[in-house]
Amino acid sequence: MKRITKNIGLRGELPAPADTTNETDLNPSHLYAIIDIETTGGQPAQDKITEIAIFIHDGQKIVDKYNTLINPQRPIPYFITQLTGISDEMVQDAPKFYEVAKEIVEFTEGKVFVAHNVRFDYSFIKKEFADLGYTFQRKTLCTVRLSRALIPGLPSYSLGKLCKSIDIDLKQRHRAIGDAEATAVLFDKLIKINRPVVDGNMHMAAENTSQLLKQEIKTSLLPPNISKEQVDNLPMVPGVYYFHNEAGEVIYVGKSINIKKRIIQHFNIDYKSRKSLDFKNNIADITCELMGNELVALLFESAEIKRMKPFYNRQQRRSVFNTGIFVYEDEKGYKRLTYGSINKADNVSMTPLIALSNHYKAKGFLYHKVSKFNLCQKLCDLYKTSGACFDYQVHQCNGACVGKEKPETYNVRVNAAIDSITYEHNSFVIISKGREPGEKTIVVVEHGTYLGFGFVDETFSASSLEDFKGAITRYNDNKDIQQIIRNHMRSKHKDKVIVFE
Template sequence: MYAIIDLETTGGQPAQDRITEIAIYIHDGEKVVDEFSTLLNPGRPIPFFITQLTGITDDMVRDAPKFHEVARRIVEITEGCVFVAHNVRFDYSFLKKEFADLGYNYSRKTLCTVRLSRSLMPGQPSYSLGKLCQNIGIPLNDRHRATGDAAATAILFGRLLKISQQEEALQAPGLSPAETLAAVDANAPSGRRPAAGTTSAATKQPSARKIKAVQEAIRTALLPPNITPEKVASLPQEAGVYYFHDEQGEVIYVGKSINIYKRIQQHFAVDYKSRKSIEFKNSISDITWELTGSELVALLYESHEIKRLKPLYNRAQRRSVFPAGIFLRTDENGYKHLYYGRADDHAQSHPLIALGNQYKAKGFLFHKVAKFNLCQKLCDLYKTTGSCFDYQVHRCKGACIGLEPAEEYNQRVEAAIESFTYEHGSFVITGPGRRPDEKSIVVVENGRYLGFGYVDDTFTARRLPDFVDAITRYNDNKDVQQIIRQYLRTKHKDKVKIFKNAG
């Protein structure tokens, strides 16, 4: 049994929006045998643009039941049914959230008619419900109303069942040509039926047999419509960077994992909480990957690729230019000064840490001043010829007017620097490669990330330049600095070789 469901809602976010209408058609594999539909009072105003789309107004739902009043009926009518919808994750996520708010875990197997349509009717110009129905001649009345959309989906589902039966008849073993033709004709538009006494797998009741395409659609309901189980099965269970592509081949998302297969399975198993996230999943048409062997290299390469490609659905790490930073200088009295500024204003000096803009750099430095009890004046945060403000309120020990010895003050400066730079200035991290006979190397020189590369097991080097010659250069920035610092603090198994700072 199948419960074909469509919802109308106050918006696209299951976490915050509510259902305004629900329609359910129970399909036994041959025809609709039961139905339920009602408007619902969402308990909040319906946005104007939603009313424009659906025609459902606040007045229409004012006296309608609230969800909890029909929840039992929904559970009962869908009990033992497969939850079927066009873009099923959207409707299913909304219902699960409504039930979760009532303290009930609503769980059903799901089937997406978008995915099933792509499988059984390839080559359609569009698989949106409206355009698909128009292209294949399914009447769609009351578009963007739950009853109209659900009724059209029920007709579409019935047609998909027939197509699946026909394809299985053509593939059924042991059938004579006459039997095969009769099996296909049993569901042909011409109305022809098989000859008397002729039986085949395709002429049995759909409810009494397993239709392979439908069963496969249920099994793979969590996958994006354009991604096959074979594609997922081909994913490597190794460390690397993976790419989601849209139908035009454009990269729309870059990710990384120590096990690409498991991570992508997790992507597809999640309940999506917004229309945008559902659109993201439905737009995935291909998956490619690059193996890295090393978890650290996967992290670094992912960051590089996000900045290079700027994929639509990667929000973090898209910045590729870091024009500001924190710098260090020492004055004539021996005091170390941390200060912020534009990177291009200090071309002869590399920043201790690169940041997105001067506003962020200033805020970052204020935080370090407070945490390590540094002097605002010596950090260029308080312009004065005398003592800084913090000295007046007893938070500064007087370095600004020479009362605190430079040696004591500089120790706190070094502690602050250590909190956002590496423990050692120049080092090489050696980890696993992409093959058993290969090693990965990541090089940092004088506090700057230079890049990574791969060498074979016979590679030997004693000097830092030998390692530098073996890598591909990549840009240093705040994100990769943080990646390396955090990775070194984990219980990793990589080897770290330390060098005296060059230059």
């Protein structure tokens, strides 16, 4: 058995990337590259590898191994050194990744890439090779998933606690050589757990292992707690899906016009940060609600995110929108945009054009409209003065603030700005495809305010807006909802729209 403990200077062109996927007719005699790495941090996009260890297993035993420190060509953070024991001094004379890249390719060629939480190690190594202009691709297998399948019910499947649970001696914790060796011993134990000899039939035992490994390789990119059957049973229709943790709590809400396809995309995306890895590892169940079409899925997703505030949703979490953008006409005939509290709109007693979360967001919104539509800062309450606004002094305002531009000319641009944030019609209903044949969805907007949506039988008959309002579930209106509906109305949709003026 050979052991390489440092770079031996192999250079030259990297071999052509292998054309490989996670589809395989694997049998236990194939080779597995069991890998662990140490890095400068948890994000492949910006962090680098400091150590790599590879143990080769032939389906029966460990037959070879490789280990080297790597100079990351950047300082190693203090807390990483405290965790791994790898310091800047230790890697100062170590080879750089490009100097060992050819060895890593050759050492793993034709082998299944095995790791504990394989997505972490695989994503880092793929990124290092991508930086060299090379596509690194291997079949993958995750020992976390394999452990959960073969040793269910353990309190933890982290490498340290798992090794303690099944009596694996884990030396040099948080060093690549120590963790890779422990993972190799774990892998050896796991495949032998699934290989009992029945009536002396070794062939049947080996076939048992082959089928299990084949299945795990196909599903290695799924979260450890999610089975292939769960994904296979997902619907391929529009709707909203929920990821739950082991306690049943919703940790993420999403939507798609094809739920199954979108969720598979979630799981196939390369790991970008430690947080994204934690996110996938925390997914223990998937549920969904069918919506019938993309518009209603978007509306319901937004409402659910605001209601539940799942930990891993960052967009659309805000549920309080206290500040509005208003329009009124002053005594000189100029249309003026302003902002203020929706509940305490001073002397502006009309419905807001749009609701935002706070005054800071509202001012930023108005500054954008002033710039885009060449409006006057003073007439948008963004520049307090009795004379000309600042933009007029630098020749960026046409002078509405001092009466130089006539109201009818200025108001054309104000109306264009208003049109960009409001609906074409004041009150309307959108009728679209339902969840099943014979059903339709209705979305109701009254006086520019979204009221909600509902599902009705295709025989449903309505002669007034009140009839439609009686058939919906009420939901809150807000900036996010308004944007969703505006975008839909401006798209090339084929929905029926009934207008009430």
